[in-house]
Amino acid sequence: MEHIADLLHYGTIxxxxxxxxxxxxxxxxxxxxxxxxxxxxxxxxxxxIAKTAILGMALGETAAFIGVSIAAMLLFSTFExxxxxxxxxxxxxxxxxxxxxxxxxxxxxxxxxxxxxxxRQPFFSKKILYFMIINQSILQTPIIFGFIIAMFIKGQMACxxxxxxxxxxxxxxxxxxxxxxxxxxxxxxxxxxxxxxSSINRQAYDQLFSFVIVSQALIETPMVFSLTISxxxxxxxxxxxxxxxxxxxCAGVCMxxxxxxxxxxxxLTAARACEQIAFNTSxxxxxxxxxxxxxxxxxxxAIYTFIIACILIFWH
Numbered sequence: 001m002e003h004i005a006d007l008l009h010y011g012t013i014x015x016x017x018x019x020x021x022x023x024x025x026x027x028x029x030x031x032x033x034x035x036x037x038x039x040x041x042x043x044x045x046x047x048x049i050a051k052t053a054i055l056g057m058a059l060g061e062t063a064a065f066i067g068v069s070i071a072a073m074l075l076f077s078t079f080e081x082x083x084x085x086x087x088x089x090x091x092x093x094x095x096x097x098x099x100x101x102x103x104x105x106x107x108x109x110x111x112x113x114x115x116x117x118x119x120r121q122p123f124f125s126k127k128i129l130y131f132m133i134i135n136q137s138i139l140q141t142p143i144i145f146g147f148i149i150a151m152f153i154k155g156q157m158a159c160x161x162x163x164x165x166x167x168x169x170x171x172x173x174x175x176x177x178x179x180x181x182x183x184x185x186x187x188x189x190x191x192x193x194x195x196x197x198s199s200i201n202r203q204a205y206d207q208l209f210s211f212v213i214v215s216q217a218l219i220e221t222p223m224v225f226s227l228t229i230s231x232x233x234x235x236x237x238x239x240x241x242x243x244x245x246x247x248x249x250c251a252g253v254c255m256x257x258x259x260x261x262x263x264x265x266x267x268l269t270a271a272r273a274c275e276q277i278a279f280n281t282s283x284x285x286x287x288x289x290x291x292x293x294x295x296x297x298x299x300x301x302a303i304y305t306f307i308i309a310c311i312l313i314f315w316h
Contacts, residue, residue: 008086019097020067023104034112042119056111059136063100087166091173095150098177099142106188110135117199135191142180167245171252172233178256179226186267193271197278207284215270218295222259222302229255251312258305
């Protein structure tokens with residue numbers, strides 16, 4: 001039993017660094033490839049393209065940095081490991097590694113498209129760069145949410161003494177980890193479309209900028225529901241029996257799966273709206289309103305799972 005606890009402890013430390021770094025490495029490779037391709041298309045904009053690629057890669061490093069931070073905190077922690085605390089540590093891996101791997105790759109999409117957009121519009125490079133920085137900064141939200149939940153879980157690990165309590169924390173990490181996948185993919189799809197279309201029609205920049213802020217918030221809404229359920233699970237005081245622990249896991253799974261479709265669909269809808277705004281700027285207000293209403297309706301599917309997850313948590 002002691003060996004299993006040690007395996008879970010050191011395995012979590014290794015995964016926190018390894019999986020996050022793998023995602024970031026893949027993403028940086030995509031960004032670097034796009035930068036070289038853009039330089040080949042527009043050699044005169046090499047300096048701006050290189051600066052954009054480097055800044056994009058630096059922002060994409062967030063997931064790897066958080067993975068290293070979590071690993072260091074666990075490595076130098078002083079609590080005594082047990083099977084129950086080991087299960088709780090798995091939840092830290094779920095909360096940090098899943099969004100870290102996805103965001104590491106997805107963060108490359110706006111950087112990739114920004115480099116190609118500068119090659120298309122070299123005299124518009126400063127605004128394209130600014131647009132990419134905003135989109136990539138918002139893209140880091142899922143891994144930050146995962147880090148917050150991981151810290152709350154770490155703070156309770158020394159007090160975990162039952163199987164039910166370990167399941168409660170496992171459900172919390174699973175909820176935010178898996179629940180970030182759909183919104184992260186949706187954010188990446190939308191950010192790539194926003195960076196691309198900002199260079200297609202320079203006159204549509206202002207309309208796209210305001211639309212981006214609202215749409216990013218709507219795409220992230222299902223993930224906010226996942227964060228709420230994760231917090232409720234992390235601080236719930238009713239995991240007294242294994243059966244209640246199983247109910248908590250079911251609540252986490254319910255909420256996590258419920259965000260997949262809504263996050264991706266909301267991102268696809270907003271991405272298509274970006275394209276239409278760029279080609280039909282005179283009707284940008286109508287296009288924006290239609291997209292926002294559609295995204296709001298898409299997010300209702302996450303609300304249904306949020307309600308059921310709350311019932312599973314509080315219905316004893």
